[in-house]
Amino acid sequence: MMFARLSTQAARRNAAALVQAQTRRGISVQSILHGSPEAKQEGDVQIQQHSRLVARGKYVHGVEVHKVKPDAVNEYKKAAEAYYTAIKEDPDLHVKLTGSWETVVGEQDTFYHILEYENYSGFDKTTQKIKGSEHANTYNQLIPYLRSRSQQLCQEFAFFPTVPPRTEGGVFELRTYQLHPGTLLQWEHAWRKGIEARRQFVAPVGAWFSQVGRLHQVHHMWQYPDLHTRKETREKAWQLDGWSETVSKTAEYSMLMDAVILEPLSFSSLK
Helix, strand or coil: CHHHHHHHHHHHHHHHHHHHHHHHHHHHHHHHHHCCHHHHHHHHHHHHHHHHHHECCCCEEEEEEEEECHHHHHHHHHHHHHHHHHHHCCCCCCEEEEEEEEEEECCCCEEEEEEEECHHHHHHHHHHHHCCCHHHHHHHCCHHHEEEEEEEEEEEECCCCCCCCECCCCEEEEEEEEECCCCHHHHHHHHHHHHHHHHCCCCEEEEEEEEECCCCEEEEEEEECCHHHHHHHHHHHCCCCCHHHHHHHHHHHEEEEEEEEEEECCCCCEC
16 A cells, blocks of 8 residues: 555646746747747847848839649639739829749749839838729639739849849849848848849849748849850859859858749840
8 A cells, every 4th residue: 555655646746847948948939930029020120120231212112923733824824914914004003014934944833023112111001002993803813723822022132123024034042031030231241242243244123032921032033045155154253363262151141042934024124
C-alpha cells in the first residue's frame, strides 16, 4: 500500500511538472511565432520608416496576379481586355494601367496586371467607384475563368521610377525577391549603387516594394528584344565595377528569388 501511494504521488508530481513545462513551452513558441506587442509595434514602425526613406511616394501600384484555367485562356484574355481597357479609359477613376502581361517562362497560364493609383487615396476612390458600377459587372465576367487571384499594393523605389507607356517590342522580365525582414534599406542601397552598371546596357522598366499583401517583397522589371539579348546584357554587366557586389548583396538579403518571362497583352500600355 505504501509503495502504491508513493507511486501515485510521484506520478502526480511528474504530471504537474509536465503540464508546467508544456505551458512554458507554449508561451515560448507563441512569443517566437507572434512576438510581444512591443516587438510587433517596433517592427511596424521600422517598416514605415524604411518605406519613407526609399519610396518615391507619388503613386501606389497594385500588382494583380490571375491564375487562369488552362482551357479558358482565350476567353480570359477577351474578358480581361474588356475590363482593364474600360477602367483605364474612365476619366472618373483615379487609376492608370501600367501594363498587362502573360507568362511565357514560369508558372504557365498566369497573368500579371499592374495598376497605378494616385496614392492610397486614389486607390480608395477607385475601388469605391468601381463597386456597383458597370466595371464591376465587367470584372465579374472574367471570374469564371480563374483558378485563383491575388493582389498586392506596392510603392516605387525613388531611384527606379516606372517608365511611361511605350511600345518597343520584345519580352519583359519580372524578378521578385523575398527579403529577410529588416533588409529593405540595405537592398535599396546596394541596388542604387549597382543600377548604374545595368543602365549602360538596358533601361529598367520599374521597381516596387510591397506594403500590403505579401510583405518584405521587391519586384523589378526589365525589357529586352529577346532572351538572347537578355543573356548578353547580363554578361556585359558583370564586366563593370559595382555589379558583382550588387548581386552578392542581393543574395545575402534575399530568402527566395523568382524570374519570369512575360509577353505583353494586346491592350497593355507597355509593349
